[in-house]
Amino acid sequence: MLTTLQAGAHAESLATRVLLDRGYRIVERNYRIKAGELDVVARDGDILVFVEVRSRADGNHGEASEMVHRGKRRQVSRVAAHYLEARQPQFEECRFDVVAITGDRVELFQDAWRL
Template structure:
């Protein structure tokens, strides 16, 4: 049974594979600053995408995407500002995506991607 950290890391690996398969370019992973951590920062053509990844073993506590509360959204907006201030990346648009991953008992993963989940 993987630890919570291992589960999260595996989910982020799956999310990065999913995003790159969809044509996005991953710029950063697990970027940290004093206020917290951004799971994935990517570019979708001319749009910078800040992506929160939530991974669960099941849906007993709800779908993983539901774990991105209003408070978490506020924190992600602050983290995005910090990331932009620390990097020389510019884009006319910024988007916040959420990826929920449920690791099923059969070993397969169900990936739910919500592009532009909040603004």
């Protein structure tokens, strides 16, 4: 049985592979500040993408995608704003994607929300 930390790391690795397969370029993983963390920062063409990864072992208690509620979106958005100020990356626009992993099913939700 995986610990919560191990399961999270496994989910982020799986999400990274899915993003790479779809043509994303990974810029950074696990950007952390006191207010929270960005799981993956990537580029999709000229778009800077902040990717939130959520996982559930199975769908018995809901889908992984349901775990990205308004409070979580707000927290990730705050950390992304800090990232933009600290790193000052060059990009045309930015968006937030979600990779939701429920059991063996992996779903990518592009443009889940914007700043």
